[in-house]
Amino acid sequence: MSKDSLRRVTEGWGEEMEEKREEEARLLYVTEVPQPVSKIVRVNKPIEELANISSDGGMVLLREEGWKEVKMSVISEVKPKMATSTKQEVSPEICTPRHALSDRAAVLTRHSYQAGLWNADEMGQHQYLEGARRQVGLCRRLSSVNDGAPWIDRITSSNYPQAVQIIDWYHADERLWKVSKAAFGEGSLQSQQWVEKQADLLWYGRVKExxxxxxxxxxxxxxxxxxxxxxPAYFESRQSKMDYAYFRQxxxxxGSGTVESGINTVVHHRMKRQGRGWKRKNAQAMLAALSEFHSGRFQIAWHSGLPILT
Incomplete structure (x- = not known):
């Protein structure tokens, strides 16, 4: 198959996937008598125990519009990976966060994605529909790790109020480093000592301190x-979302690495290349196709509506 034929097949399939997901959103949110979500989406890779939702944005170049934000939500299955050691966690005076990272970790797997050139409310609709496919509303526990952006908190809390909201550790840690550099000077001993103490306290859930x-x-x-x-206001207003000792236990x-990685591998790898940029319609179709492909639903989606090559 020639490159031109392959491009036309891919674009045609992507357009069909985009029409499909927009129709799903219309049936649930726009029609006068919304249909039950169970009649709109097909369940795929349901999560029964612990699930996580993370959201973020990345930039793509559109023709005649410039750089625009692509919003993405990633849903993952979480499998706690417990330490083989039976030792109790030691105090922050003895063990720093960098040492403690190996003590206990959560492994995120079986990811699915929804990405598009949407505003926050539209992203919320597709986040909810993707959650319905994975049945995260029925799983035993649900978390949402994000960078604290208000639009992410709003749509996730609206869709899944039962989700345990968590501020991404690395965003919180990075903010402390920025404060220390501004307050004590970049590279100074006082700056390093201050930020390491605060990071240790934060790691062990002592947010008030x-x-x-x-x-x-x-x-x-x-x-x-x-x-x-x-x-100060950022940390004070998000204390319940920074209880990292409890969350790890x-x-x-x-960490929200799943969505940050998703922006790079799902979106930027294909859509942030040299050139004039994308037409909006083609970009949205490609994002729909990439979402299905990287969610492991290519075969199902392809056979549900094969584009006809003309």
Whole structure:
């Protein structure tokens, strides 16, 4: 098959996948008498025990529009991986987060994706529909690890209020590093000592102490971006989402690497290449195709509506 023929087949299939998922959203959210979600989507790879939902965004270049955000939600099955050692976790004075990372981890597997050029509410619709395919509303436990963006919190809490909301550990840790550099100077010993102490406290769930340390800084004499200046309020308002000691003990994941990796491998690998960019319609069709392909549903989706080559 020639490259041109392969391109036309791929684009045709992607367009059909995009029409299909938009019709699913219409039947559930737009029609005067919405149909039950069980009659709209086909269950695929249901999760019974622990599931996780993570969402984020990435940029693609569109012709005549410039760089636009692609929003993505990833649903994964979580399998707690317990340490073989029977030793109790030691105190933060003895063990740093970098050492403790090997103590206990959650393994995320069997990922499925939904990505598109959507606003937050549209992303919420497709997040919910993907969750219905995986039956995450029926699983025993559900978590959602994200970077704390308000739009992500809003759509996930609306769709799945039972989900345990968790701030991605690395985003929280990175924010502490930004504060320390602004307050004490990049590369200084005082900066390193301060941030390592706060990261240790945060790792062991002592968020209130971290908040107190942030408020104790002399912000009137700190020159920094507004985002960094808002760090005391950021941590204070998200304390329940940063109880990392409990989350690890309970087997919940604390990283949102699945969606960050998904943005790179599912979206950017194919759609962020040199060139003039994508037409919006073609980009949306390709995102629909990539979502199905990387979700492991290619064979099912292909045979449900094979594009005809003309």
């Amino acid at each position: 971290v908040v107190s340390a942030l408020h104790a800084l002399d912000w009137n004499h700190i020159s920094c971006l507004e985002d960094v200046r808002q760090s 309970a087997g919940y994941p604390i």
